[in-house]
Protein backbone atom coordinates (compact mmCIF):
# COMPACT_ATOMS: atom_id res chain seq x y z
CA UNK A 1 0.00 0.00 0.00
CA UNK A 2 1.41 3.38 -1.01
CA UNK A 3 -1.43 5.80 -0.27
CA UNK A 4 -4.68 6.07 1.67
CA UNK A 5 -6.49 5.80 -1.67
CA UNK A 6 -5.00 2.33 -2.33
CA UNK A 7 -7.30 -0.65 -2.02
CA UNK A 8 -7.45 -4.29 -1.03
CA UNK A 9 -9.48 -6.56 -3.30
CA UNK A 10 -12.24 -8.68 -1.80
CA UNK A 11 -12.88 -12.26 -2.95
CA UNK A 12 -15.59 -11.03 -5.34
CA UNK A 13 -13.24 -8.50 -6.99
CA UNK A 14 -14.62 -5.42 -5.21
CA UNK A 15 -11.98 -2.82 -4.23
CA UNK A 16 -12.03 -1.69 -0.59
CA UNK A 17 -9.95 1.33 0.52
CA UNK A 18 -7.07 0.16 2.70
CA UNK A 19 -7.83 2.31 5.78
CA UNK A 20 -11.35 2.83 7.11
CA UNK A 21 -12.59 5.56 9.43
CA UNK A 22 -14.18 4.21 12.65
CA UNK A 23 -17.27 5.86 14.15
CA UNK A 24 -18.05 3.83 17.28
CA UNK A 25 -18.99 6.08 20.23
CA UNK A 26 -19.30 9.14 18.01
CA UNK A 27 -22.79 10.51 18.73
CA UNK A 28 -25.28 10.95 15.91
CA UNK A 29 -25.94 14.47 14.64
CA UNK A 30 -23.34 17.21 14.41
CA UNK A 31 -20.58 15.19 16.10
CA UNK A 32 -20.57 12.35 13.60
CA UNK A 33 -21.33 14.60 10.61
CA UNK A 34 -18.34 16.74 11.55
CA UNK A 35 -15.96 13.79 12.19
CA UNK A 36 -16.90 11.97 8.98
CA UNK A 37 -16.77 15.19 6.93
CA UNK A 38 -13.26 15.89 8.28
CA UNK A 39 -12.19 12.36 7.41
CA UNK A 40 -13.55 12.63 3.87
CA UNK A 41 -11.83 16.01 3.38
CA UNK A 42 -8.55 14.52 4.61
CA UNK A 43 -8.57 11.68 2.11
CA UNK A 44 -10.43 8.75 3.70
CA UNK A 45 -12.90 7.08 1.31
CA UNK A 46 -14.05 4.32 3.66
CA UNK A 47 -16.35 4.74 6.67
CA UNK A 48 -17.28 2.09 9.23
CA UNK A 49 -20.60 2.34 11.09
CA UNK A 50 -23.19 -0.05 12.56
CA UNK A 51 -26.84 -0.06 13.56
CA UNK A 52 -25.66 -0.39 17.16
CA UNK A 53 -23.64 2.85 16.99
CA UNK A 54 -26.85 4.83 16.58
CA UNK A 55 -25.17 7.17 14.10
CA UNK A 56 -26.05 5.77 10.68
CA UNK A 57 -28.20 8.83 9.90
CA UNK A 58 -25.33 11.26 10.51
CA UNK A 59 -22.84 9.06 8.66
CA UNK A 60 -25.21 8.91 5.68
CA UNK A 61 -25.71 12.66 5.73
CA UNK A 62 -21.97 13.40 5.75
CA UNK A 63 -21.32 10.90 2.94
CA UNK A 64 -24.19 12.14 0.75
CA UNK A 65 -23.06 15.74 0.98
CA UNK A 66 -19.34 15.05 0.54
CA UNK A 67 -17.70 16.62 -2.54
CA UNK A 68 -17.44 13.27 -4.37
CA UNK A 69 -20.93 12.22 -3.28
CA UNK A 70 -22.18 8.81 -2.22
CA UNK A 71 -20.44 6.90 -5.03
CA UNK A 72 -16.99 8.07 -3.93
CA UNK A 73 -17.17 6.49 -0.46
CA UNK A 74 -17.10 2.85 0.67
CA UNK A 75 -19.53 2.47 3.59
CA UNK A 76 -19.90 -0.51 5.93
CA UNK A 77 -22.73 -1.15 8.36
CA UNK A 78 -23.55 -4.08 10.64
CA UNK A 79 -26.54 -6.10 11.79
CA UNK A 80 -26.89 -5.83 15.58
CA UNK A 81 -27.36 -8.68 18.04
CA UNK A 82 -31.08 -8.08 18.59
CA UNK A 83 -31.82 -9.34 15.08
CA UNK A 84 -31.44 -12.85 13.69
CA UNK A 85 -33.35 -14.83 11.07
CA UNK A 86 -34.08 -14.46 7.36
CA UNK A 87 -37.08 -12.09 7.32
CA UNK A 88 -35.92 -10.13 10.37
CA UNK A 89 -32.53 -9.51 8.74
CA UNK A 90 -34.08 -8.21 5.52
CA UNK A 91 -36.24 -5.83 7.57
CA UNK A 92 -33.28 -4.63 9.63
CA UNK A 93 -31.28 -4.02 6.45
CA UNK A 94 -34.11 -1.83 5.09
CA UNK A 95 -34.03 0.23 8.29
CA UNK A 96 -30.25 0.66 8.04
CA UNK A 97 -30.65 1.86 4.45
CA UNK A 98 -33.42 4.27 5.42
CA UNK A 99 -31.21 5.77 8.13
CA UNK A 100 -28.21 6.03 5.81
CA UNK A 101 -30.34 7.40 2.96
CA UNK A 102 -28.61 5.12 0.43
CA UNK A 103 -29.87 2.85 -2.36
CA UNK A 104 -27.01 0.38 -1.99
CA UNK A 105 -24.53 -0.44 0.74
CA UNK A 106 -20.90 -1.39 0.13
CA UNK A 107 -20.44 -3.92 2.93
CA UNK A 108 -22.87 -5.45 5.44
CA UNK A 109 -21.56 -7.49 8.39
CA UNK A 110 -23.07 -9.71 11.09
CA UNK A 111 -21.75 -7.76 14.11
CA UNK A 112 -21.23 -10.65 16.59
CA UNK A 113 -21.52 -14.42 16.09
CA UNK A 114 -23.39 -15.57 19.19
CA UNK A 115 -25.62 -12.89 20.73
CA UNK A 116 -26.58 -13.49 24.35
CA UNK A 117 -30.30 -13.78 23.64
CA UNK A 118 -29.79 -16.25 20.77
CA UNK A 119 -26.89 -18.22 22.21
CA UNK A 120 -28.74 -21.54 22.49
CA UNK A 121 -29.31 -21.82 18.75
CA UNK A 122 -26.99 -19.24 17.27
CA UNK A 123 -25.63 -21.60 14.59
CA UNK A 124 -29.01 -22.20 12.95
CA UNK A 125 -29.96 -18.54 13.27
CA UNK A 126 -26.68 -17.39 11.71
CA UNK A 127 -27.37 -19.68 8.76
CA UNK A 128 -30.82 -18.12 8.25
CA UNK A 129 -29.37 -14.66 8.69
CA UNK A 130 -26.66 -15.43 6.16
CA UNK A 131 -29.28 -16.61 3.66
CA UNK A 132 -30.72 -13.09 3.86
CA UNK A 133 -27.24 -11.60 3.39
CA UNK A 134 -26.80 -13.76 0.27
CA UNK A 135 -30.19 -12.62 -1.01
CA UNK A 136 -29.25 -8.95 -0.49
CA UNK A 137 -25.95 -9.54 -2.27
CA UNK A 138 -27.53 -11.35 -5.24
CA UNK A 139 -30.14 -8.62 -5.56
CA UNK A 140 -27.34 -6.02 -5.79
CA UNK A 141 -28.46 -4.18 -2.67
CA UNK A 142 -25.07 -4.70 -1.05
CA UNK A 143 -21.74 -5.01 -2.90
CA UNK A 144 -20.05 -7.30 -0.37
CA UNK A 145 -21.03 -9.33 2.72
CA UNK A 146 -19.11 -10.47 5.75
CA UNK A 147 -18.96 -10.96 9.49
CA UNK A 148 -17.37 -9.47 12.58
CA UNK A 149 -15.97 -11.04 15.73
CA UNK A 150 -16.30 -14.50 14.19
CA UNK A 151 -13.57 -16.81 15.47
CA UNK A 152 -12.34 -19.70 13.33
CA UNK A 153 -15.00 -22.07 14.64
CA UNK A 154 -17.84 -19.61 13.94
CA UNK A 155 -16.57 -19.18 10.38
CA UNK A 156 -16.32 -22.92 9.87
CA UNK A 157 -19.87 -23.40 11.17
CA UNK A 158 -21.24 -20.71 8.85
CA UNK A 159 -19.30 -21.92 5.84
CA UNK A 160 -20.76 -25.43 6.14
CA UNK A 161 -23.97 -24.17 4.53
CA UNK A 162 -23.06 -20.76 3.05
CA UNK A 163 -23.38 -20.59 -0.73
CA UNK A 164 -21.33 -17.38 -0.75
CA UNK A 165 -18.45 -17.37 1.78
CA UNK A 166 -17.97 -14.24 3.92
CA UNK A 167 -15.62 -11.76 2.25
CA UNK A 168 -14.56 -9.91 5.42
CA UNK A 169 -14.07 -10.66 9.12
CA UNK A 170 -13.77 -7.52 11.28
CA UNK A 171 -11.85 -8.47 14.44
CA UNK A 172 -10.23 -6.81 17.42
CA UNK A 173 -6.64 -6.65 16.21
CA UNK A 174 -3.73 -4.57 17.48
CA UNK A 175 -0.28 -5.07 19.01
CA UNK A 176 -0.82 -7.32 22.01
CA UNK A 177 -3.97 -8.96 20.61
CA UNK A 178 -3.35 -10.61 17.24
CA UNK A 179 -5.90 -13.47 17.16
CA UNK A 180 -3.41 -15.50 15.15
CA UNK A 181 -5.56 -18.60 14.69
CA UNK A 182 -8.56 -16.76 13.23
CA UNK A 183 -6.43 -14.35 11.19
CA UNK A 184 -4.50 -17.26 9.59
CA UNK A 185 -7.75 -19.06 8.80
CA UNK A 186 -9.13 -15.92 7.14
CA UNK A 187 -5.99 -15.28 5.14
CA UNK A 188 -5.92 -18.89 3.92
CA UNK A 189 -9.57 -18.69 2.88
CA UNK A 190 -9.61 -15.36 1.03
CA UNK A 191 -11.41 -13.50 3.84
CA UNK A 192 -10.03 -9.98 4.34
CA UNK A 193 -9.34 -9.16 8.00
CA UNK A 194 -10.28 -5.68 9.20
CA UNK A 195 -8.78 -4.48 12.48
CA UNK A 196 -11.16 -2.88 14.95
CA UNK A 197 -9.66 -0.89 17.80
CA UNK A 198 -6.34 -0.86 15.91
CA UNK A 199 -5.04 1.54 18.62
CA UNK A 200 -6.47 -0.58 21.44
CA UNK A 201 -9.15 2.14 21.81
CA UNK A 202 -6.26 4.51 22.62
CA UNK A 203 -5.04 2.41 25.55
CA UNK A 204 -1.95 1.15 23.73
CA UNK A 205 -0.61 4.55 22.88
CA UNK A 206 1.43 4.96 26.07
CA UNK A 207 3.03 1.50 25.87
CA UNK A 208 6.76 2.19 26.44
CA UNK A 209 8.02 -0.38 23.95
CA UNK A 210 5.69 0.83 21.19
CA UNK A 211 6.61 4.46 21.95
CA UNK A 212 10.30 3.59 21.69
CA UNK A 213 9.91 1.85 18.32
CA UNK A 214 7.69 4.64 16.94
CA UNK A 215 10.28 7.26 17.95
CA UNK A 216 12.94 5.48 15.84
CA UNK A 217 10.85 6.19 12.74
CA UNK A 218 9.88 9.71 13.81
CA UNK A 219 6.24 8.56 13.90
CA UNK A 220 3.53 8.53 16.56
CA UNK A 221 2.60 5.31 18.32
CA UNK A 222 -0.79 5.45 16.57
CA UNK A 223 0.91 5.59 13.16
CA UNK A 224 3.15 2.67 14.15
CA UNK A 225 0.14 0.51 15.10
CA UNK A 226 -1.69 1.32 11.85
CA UNK A 227 1.35 0.74 9.66
CA UNK A 228 2.00 -2.58 11.45
CA UNK A 229 -1.54 -3.76 10.59
CA UNK A 230 -1.12 -2.73 6.92
CA UNK A 231 2.20 -4.58 6.69
CA UNK A 232 0.32 -7.73 7.70
CA UNK A 233 -2.26 -7.35 4.92
CA UNK A 234 -4.90 -6.20 7.41
CA UNK A 235 -7.24 -3.22 7.01
CA UNK A 236 -7.21 -0.91 10.06
CA UNK A 237 -10.23 1.15 11.14
CA UNK A 238 -8.90 3.98 13.36
CA UNK A 239 -11.42 6.27 15.04
CA UNK A 240 -10.83 9.87 16.08
CA UNK A 241 -12.93 12.99 16.48
CA UNK A 242 -9.83 15.20 16.53
CA UNK A 243 -8.95 16.63 13.08
CA UNK A 244 -5.19 16.60 13.71
CA UNK A 245 -5.32 12.91 14.71
CA UNK A 246 -7.66 12.08 11.82
CA UNK A 247 -5.00 13.57 9.54
CA UNK A 248 -2.11 11.86 11.35
CA UNK A 249 -3.78 8.49 10.93
CA UNK A 250 -3.61 8.88 7.12
CA UNK A 251 0.15 9.49 7.09
CA UNK A 252 1.26 5.88 7.08
CA UNK A 253 2.92 5.49 3.71
CA UNK A 254 6.28 7.24 4.05
CA UNK A 255 7.94 4.66 6.31
CA UNK A 256 8.37 0.89 6.56
CA UNK A 257 8.69 -0.98 9.85
CA UNK A 258 11.72 -3.29 9.64
CA UNK A 259 11.20 -7.05 9.92
CA UNK A 260 13.02 -6.98 13.26
CA UNK A 261 10.80 -4.26 14.72
CA UNK A 262 7.68 -5.89 13.29
CA UNK A 263 8.60 -9.10 15.09
CA UNK A 264 9.30 -7.21 18.31
CA UNK A 265 5.78 -5.74 18.10
CA UNK A 266 4.36 -9.23 17.37
CA UNK A 267 5.99 -10.50 20.55
CA UNK A 268 4.33 -7.94 22.84
CA UNK A 269 2.53 -9.88 25.54
CA UNK A 270 -1.25 -9.66 25.78
CA UNK A 271 -1.96 -5.96 26.26
CA UNK A 272 -4.71 -3.55 25.33
CA UNK A 273 -7.54 -6.01 24.78
CA UNK A 274 -10.85 -4.23 25.31
CA UNK A 275 -13.42 -6.45 23.58
CA UNK A 276 -15.47 -9.36 24.87
CA UNK A 277 -14.95 -13.03 24.15
CA UNK A 278 -17.33 -13.61 21.20
CA UNK A 279 -18.56 -16.90 22.72
CA UNK A 280 -19.35 -15.37 26.11
CA UNK A 281 -20.29 -11.75 25.48
CA UNK A 282 -23.08 -10.51 27.75
CA UNK A 283 -24.91 -8.81 24.87
Ligand SMILES: NC(=O)c1ccc[n+]([C@@H]2O[C@H](COP(=O)([O-])OP(=O)(O)OC[C@H]3O[C@@H](n4cnc5c(N)ncnc54)[C@H](OP(=O)(O)O)[C@@H]3O)[C@@H](O)[C@H]2O)c1
Pocket residue numbers: 021022023024025048049111148149170171195196197198199200201202203205220222223237238239240241242245246248249
Ligand atom coordinates in the same frame (compact mmCIF):
# COMPACT_ATOMS: atom_id res chain seq x y z
N1 LIG B 1 -16.94 -4.83 15.00
C1 LIG B 1 -16.85 -4.52 16.27
O1 LIG B 1 -17.32 -5.25 17.17
C2 LIG B 1 -16.14 -3.27 16.65
C3 LIG B 1 -15.83 -3.02 18.00
C4 LIG B 1 -15.14 -1.85 18.31
C5 LIG B 1 -14.78 -0.97 17.30
N2 LIG B 1 -15.13 -1.21 16.00
C6 LIG B 1 -14.77 -0.28 14.89
O2 LIG B 1 -13.39 0.03 14.97
C7 LIG B 1 -13.22 1.44 15.11
C8 LIG B 1 -11.98 1.79 15.92
O3 LIG B 1 -12.02 1.24 17.20
P1 LIG B 1 -12.10 2.15 18.52
O4 LIG B 1 -13.02 3.27 18.26
O5 LIG B 1 -12.36 1.25 19.65
O6 LIG B 1 -10.65 2.65 18.80
P2 LIG B 1 -9.23 3.01 18.16
O7 LIG B 1 -9.34 3.53 16.78
O8 LIG B 1 -8.36 1.86 18.46
O9 LIG B 1 -8.83 4.22 19.15
C9 LIG B 1 -9.60 5.38 19.24
C10 LIG B 1 -9.08 6.22 20.39
O10 LIG B 1 -7.75 6.62 20.13
C11 LIG B 1 -7.68 8.05 20.06
N3 LIG B 1 -6.81 8.36 18.90
C12 LIG B 1 -7.06 8.14 17.60
N4 LIG B 1 -6.02 8.50 16.84
C13 LIG B 1 -5.08 8.97 17.67
C14 LIG B 1 -3.79 9.52 17.48
N5 LIG B 1 -3.26 9.62 16.25
N6 LIG B 1 -3.10 9.92 18.57
C15 LIG B 1 -3.64 9.80 19.80
N7 LIG B 1 -4.85 9.31 20.07
C16 LIG B 1 -5.58 8.89 19.00
C17 LIG B 1 -9.10 8.52 19.87
O11 LIG B 1 -9.29 9.77 20.49
P3 LIG B 1 -10.18 10.99 19.91
O12 LIG B 1 -11.36 10.39 19.19
O13 LIG B 1 -10.57 11.73 21.15
O14 LIG B 1 -9.29 11.78 19.01
C18 LIG B 1 -9.88 7.46 20.62
O15 LIG B 1 -9.87 7.70 22.01
C19 LIG B 1 -14.54 1.86 15.78
O16 LIG B 1 -14.76 3.24 15.74
C20 LIG B 1 -15.54 1.05 15.01
O17 LIG B 1 -15.80 1.62 13.74
C21 LIG B 1 -15.79 -2.35 15.67
